[in-house]
Amino acid sequence: MVMDKPIILVSNDDGVNSKGILALARSLRRVGDVYVVAPERERSAVSHSLTLHKPLRVEKLGRKMYAVSGTPTDCINIAINSILPKRPALVVSGVNKGANLGDDITYSGTVSAAIEGTLLYVPSFAVSLVSKVSLDFSTAVKFSVKLARYILKNGLPKDTLLNVNVPSKEKIKGYKITRQGKRVYGDAIVEKIDPRGKKYYWIGGNELSWEGGKDTDFYFVSRGYISITPLHLDMTNYDSFEELRKIKI
Amino acid sequence: MVMDKPIILVSNDDGVNSKGILALARSLRRVGDVYVVAPERERSAVSHSLTLHKPLRVEKLGRKMYAVSGTPTDCINIAINSILPKRPALVVSGVNKGANLGDDITYSGTVSAAIEGTLLYVPSFAVSLVSKVSLDFSTAVKFSVKLARYILKNGLPKDTLLNVNVPSKEKIKGYKITRQGKRVYGDAIVEKIDPRGKKYYWIGGNELSWEGGKDTDFYFVSRGYISITPLHLDMTNYDSFEELRKIKI
Numbered sequence: 001m002v003m004d005k006p007i008i009l010v011s012n013d014d015g016v017n018s019k020g021i022l023a024l025a026r027s028l029r030r031v032g033d034v035y036v037v038a039p040e041r042e043r044s045a046v047s048h049s050l051t052l053h054k055p056l057r058v059e060k061l062g063r064k065m066y067a068v069s070g071t072p073t074d075c076i077n078i079a080i081n082s083i084l085p086k087r088p089a090l091v092v093s094g095v096n097k098g099a100n101l102g103d104d105i106t107y108s109g110t111v112s113a114a115i116e117g118t119l120l121y122v123p124s125f126a127v128s129l130v131s132k133v134s135l136d137f138s139t140a141v142k143f144s145v146k147l148a149r150y151i152l153k154n155g156l157p158k159d160t161l162l163n164v165n166v167p168s169k170e171k172i173k174g175y176k177i178t179r180q181g182k183r184v185y186g187d188a189i190v191e192k193i194d195p196r197g198k199k200y201y202w203i204g205g206n207e208l209s210w211e212g213g214k215d216t217d218f219y220f221v222s223r224g225y226i227s228i229t230p231l232h233l234d235m236t237n238y239d240s241f242e243e244l245r246k247i248k249i
Numbered sequence: 250m251v252m253d254k255p256i257i258l259v260s261n262d263d264g265v266n267s268k269g270i271l272a273l274a275r276s277l278r279r280v281g282d283v284y285v286v287a288p289e290r291e292r293s294a295v296s297h298s299l300t301l302h303k304p305l306r307v308e309k310l311g312r313k314m315y316a317v318s319g320t321p322t323d324c325i326n327i328a329i330n331s332i333l334p335k336r337p338a339l340v341v342s343g344v345n346k347g348a349n350l351g352d353d354i355t356y357s358g359t360v361s362a363a364i365e366g367t368l369l370y371v372p373s374f375a376v377s378l379v380s381k382v383s384l385d386f387s388t389a390v391k392f393s394v395k396l397a398r399y400i401l402k403n404g405l406p407k408d409t410l411l412n413v414n415v416p417s418k419e420k421i422k423g424y425k426i427t428r429q430g431k432r433v434y435g436d437a438i439v440e441k442i443d444p445r446g447k448k449y450y451w452i453g454g455n456e457l458s459w460e461g462g463k464d465t466d467f468y469f470v471s472r473g474y475i476s477i478t479p480l481h482l483d484m485t486n487y488d489s490f491e492e493l494r495k496i497k498i
Contacts, residue, residue, distance in 0.1 A: 050356050055441075055449035073356075078450055081438040103368055103482050106361075107299050107322075119352055146498045154496070157489040159431075177493045179485040182408075189330040192304075200304035201327055230489040233352050236428040237481035240406035244426045244479055247403070249395045 006089035006152055008032035009117070011075045012096060013109025015042045016067045020095035020129065023137045025065075027145050028092065031152065033064075035088070037079035039109075040067035050074060058083065072113035080120050089152055091117030094127035095140045099165055101130070101217045102181040102210055105231070114161040115233060123156040130221050131168035140166035143175070143226055163229040165221050175226035181216030184209045255338035255401055257281035258366070260324045261345060262358025264291045265316045269344035269378065272386045274314075276394050277341065280401065282313075284337070286328035288358075289316035299323060307332065321362035329369050338401055340366030343376035344389045348414055350379075350466045351430040351459055354480070363410040364482060372405040379470050380417035389415040392424070392475055412478040414470050424475035430465030433458045 008028050012021045016038035028034045040059065050073050057069040058078060066083060068075045076091060093113035100108045110126045117124030127144050129137055143166060156162065163180075166172070190202040210218040217227040257277050261270045265287035277283045289308065299322050306318040307327060315332060317324045325340060342362035349357040359375045366373030376393050378386055392415060405411065412429075415421070439451040459467040466476040 050452060055443070055451050057447075057449055074452065077452055078438055082440060082450060105484065106364060106368075106482060112355075115355060119355075143498070150496060150498050157486065157492055160486045160489050175498065177490060179487070180483050182483075189327055191331060194304070198306075200306055201331060202304050203299060203323065203326055228493070230486045230493055231484040232486035232489075233355060233484070234429050234431075235354065235480040235482070235484060237406065237409045237479045238428070240409050240479040240481075241426060243406055244477070247399060249392070249399050249424065 005033040007084060007086065008034050008090045008092060008148065009076065009079050009084065009088040009122070010034055010036045011038045011072050011079070011091070011093050011113045013039060013042065013072045013113070014097050015039050016061065016065070018097065019135055020097055020137050023141050024092065024095050024127070024144055027141045028148055031145060031149050032090065035079065035084055036065045037068060037075045037083055039072060039075060040069055050077065072109040073116045076113050076116040076120070080122065088122055090148055091122050091124035092127065092144060092148060093124070095137045095144070096126070096128035097135070098128060098132060099130040099221070100126065100128040100163060101165055101221065101227070102183040104183060105163060105180065111163055114163070118159060118161045118233065123151050125151070125162035125164055127164040127166065129168055130165050134168040136168065139172055157230065160230050160232050163217070163231055165217055165227045167221050167224055167226070169224050171224065172226060173224045175228055176220045178217045178220050178227045178229050179215055180229050180231070181210045181218040184211055254282040256333060256335065257283045257339045257341060257397065258325065258328050258333065258337040258371070259283055259285045259341050260287045260321050260328070260362045261343055262288060262291070262321045262362070263346055264288050265310065265314070267346065268384055269346055269386050272390050273341065273344050273376070273393055276390045277397055280394060280398050281339065284328065284333055285314045286317060286324045286332055288321060288324060289318055299326065321358040322365045325362050325365040325369070329371065337371055339397055340371050340373035341376065341393060341397060342373070344386045344393070345375070345377035346384070347377060347381060348379040348470070349375065349377040349412060350414055350470065350476070351432040353432060354412060354429065360412055360480075363412070367408060367410045367482065372400050374400070374411035374413055376413040376415065378417055379414050383417040385417065388421055406479065409479050409481050412466070412480055414466055414476045416470050416473055416475070418473050420473065421475060422473045424477055425469045427466045427469050427476045427478050428464055429478050429480070430459045430467040433460055
């Protein structure tokens with residue numbers, strides 16, 4: 001009797017044809033029965049959007065490979081509820097082209113796919129390559145395969161996903177369990193005039209500056225470590241309860 | 250000498266012309282210099298999306314009232330970085346038509362506007378009316394004015410926003426400081442055939458079922474209380490550190 005391999009659902013926000021997801025899916029086939037269900041085009045910074053007001057199209061691109069006309073969250077939702085033959089044992093989102101560190105995860109389509117997996121009770125992790133230029137996903141892919149093997153065997157803490165960021169350095173020093181850092185924001189808006197004389201705005205980028213000390217994702221990534229941040233979906237600030245319970249409105 | 254009133258920035262995800270935001274803005278004028286900067290159309294469930302890949306248009310609809318061709322997050326970002334004459338003292342997002350409770354806040358455009366305000370260091374709260382049918386925003390608006398007055402005087406705990414949900418009952422019992430509950434998910438996908446014979450998918454709704462005990466937002470709202478949940482942006486699951494630090498990958 002042949003044991004069924006566990007199903008691994010792979011998605012991302014760079015789109016189904018991006019180099020990062022293809023490299024990841026290929027290598028994960030060593031540890032599971034891989035299905036790729038990803039946005040048909042890049043959906044970066046769509047955050048945890050769910051498409052409620054229009055229909056979604058699913059295109060089968062190949063064996064166990066699907067493009068969805070929606071967000072990463074839509075992909076996970078449709079895959080688990082409609083496409084897969086049975087529930088996946090693991091959701092892996094990535095490898096993202098670019099970091100997902102600190103508060104930026106609230107904008108991240110890559111992390112949101114892992115959030116949706118977690119909401120649907122499937123152990124999930126997101127993996128990102130910390131580089132604006134490199135397309136060498138090999139270290140990130142290798143580490144993802146090891147992590148997938150670990151999670152398939154041992155599971156994850158309840159309601160917890162992992163946000164993994166891999167530096168693009170040649171020598172990786174190892175990995176660290178980190179906490180989410182906090183970016184110091186300096187969002188710039190670019191204001192311009194279009195060819196028809198009308199004003200438009202474009203949201204600019206951020207400087208890579210952060211606060212939060214020596215146990216954060218930012219800190220260890222900048223020092224050549226792979227950062228693993230365990231995230232949960234409970235955003236309640238329990239520390240503020242005492243202060244807030246005193247208020248009179 | 251006339252003291253300048255503090256600037257209050259009002260946004261939402263139901264769109265700039267929705268009844269909830271207009272009622273809110275009108276009443277907040279009693280406590281501040283109100284600017285409305287909101288999406289030109291409904292943007293529900295866009296979560297914390299930031300529009301990076303295309304230009305945004307801002308249309309001035311009237312005195313201190315602007316429509317943006319983007320998400321609630323875009324609105325707050327553009328308002329603070331470009332539109333307002335100086336930094337606002339408060340961001341208020343709402344009144345949303347429908348609840349934003351439990352894990353659903355990870356999808357919520359209404360809450361994401363308050364998240365963006367918080368990321369940009371402005372005290373912020375989101376306010377939602379817990380009803381699928383009622384358009385009577387009066388209780389929610391009245392409470393928002395009181396809360397705005399309190400926050401303008403006393404501030405909020407650092408990096409913390411408030412997620413306020415107001416039941417649509419006639420008799421409100423009061424308000425409670427609550428924690429974020431957890432929805433029991435049952436997302437259904439509807440699979441159909443379009444007029445041209447092609448398959449499409451539509452993401453369905455959820456049942457209002459939840460877990461998490463007697464101190465949650467769900468619990469108190471269902472019992473006729475206004476729920477105030479303090480949220481922060483640090484999603485790190487600190488409780489899992491001990492377990493995860495033992496792992497060997």
